[in-house]
Amino acid sequence: MTDKERSTARNRRNRRIATAACWLAVTPAAAWTVLRLAGSDRGPLVQAVAFTPYAAAGSLLPLALSLALRRRAAAVVAAATALALIGAVAPRAIAAPQPAAGGPALRLLTANLLKGEADPARLIDLVRTHRVDVLAVQEFTPEIATELDRLGLDALLPHRVLNPEVGTTGSGLYARFPLGEGGFRRNPGFLFTQAYGTLAVPGAPPVRVESAHPAAPYAVHMVPEWRTDLRGQPPATPRGRLSILAGDFNATLDHAPLRTLIDTGYVDAADAAGAGLVGTWGPYDGDLIPPVTIDHVLVDRRIAVRSAAVYALPGSDHRAVLAELRLPAAV
Known part of the structure; x- marks a missing residue:
């Protein structure tokens, strides 16, 4: 195998590793989003749902990783996940209009x-x-x-x-x-x-x-x-x-x-x-x-x-x- 072929193989392997790492990071956050939006808080999942604000903050990490590694599909899913979770919890930090x-x-x-x-x-x-x-x-x-x-x-x-x-x-x-x-x-x-x-x-x-x-x-x-x-x-x-x-x-x-x-x-x-x-x-x-x-x-x-x-x-x-x-x- 020539040096060029070894370099190409190494690059392919690195890309596969990067892709796998991105999806490993994105998948839990995406699953949490589905759990939260679907209202599927049953069994052992009930306690986990209580920590959704922390999951929302953590959802930015898979997005940053996917963007840094230029994995477009993972980045799209990570962005949708972050928007959904943050959109669910962020309004709690903003005062709402009140009745007169x-x-x-x-x-x-x-x-x-x-x-x-x-x-x-x-x-x-x-x-x-x-x-x-x-x-x-x-x-x-x-x-x-x-x-x-x-x-x-x-x-x-x-x-x-x-x-x-x-x-x-x-x-x-x-x-x-x-x-x-x-x-x-x-x-x-x-x-x-x-x-x-x-x-x-x-x-x-x-x-x-x-x-x-x-x-x-x-x-x-x-x-x-x-x-x-x-x-x-x-x-x-x-x-x-x-x-x-x-x-x-x-x-x-x-x-x-x-x-x-x-x-x-x-x-x-x-x-x-x-x-x-x-x-x-x-x-x-x-x-x-x-x-x-x-x-x-x-x-x-x-x-x-x-x-x-x-x-x-x-x-x-x-x-x-x-x-x-x-x-x-x-x-």
Whole structure:
């Protein structure tokens, strides 16, 4: 074999290697795109879907590789993949136009208390500092209920619907304004309870508020319960009473069941405020898992979202979510 023939063979081999490398990089991102856009979050794929924002950022790497190696077909697929994934998640970082709600402001804070192990003083500080009007809590225990009132929550938010339970299943609602029609219901999945009530804010129509806590898809056998609990969440009522769902949904905006719930007439407050990519669940115990956004404040589309922010809550593996809202004016 001549030197020219050896050089030609080497070049062909290098081109094949480059092509294979590009397709090996592009294929996982393309598969993730199909999974996300098709809403195929079932079985073990449910947990993976939660990390779609990271997959979207990573989708730029196969594109850069394909362009650098001049592999046109792989570059086209990589570009389509990156556009689809980034297009699905990037709007969460951009504030959306809001309805012209002319009623009073409402500040709502939601927090998963991790079996009552969250720092109650920090929670009280958040309520006091941000002049919170409604507090929704999950994994609410008798011990932390007592401690919160000892620290002054009963004076800050005197109206409440509480169902404290030992472990992870308790739920509670605290409010500055009267709460009527209160109670709690138990989800069928992991038996988490959800406290609810109708808030009477002066100058606004009645608002139904519920502390949401569907089952977590922490294992494959829990996925059916997770889907059942999400399907069982109260839908929005665009032509009826205003509704707010706030809590630990154990789902991100990339999960189809949560998007289906939102499509009934809700808006995710953080998404609407341009803060929808801020992680709310760590875990923060040393595990190499990046934060994901599973805690949400879902509000009726007639309610304007002024801002949304996430705050650390020592003792819990969740962060608290604060949404500043403006309600429609009472007719």
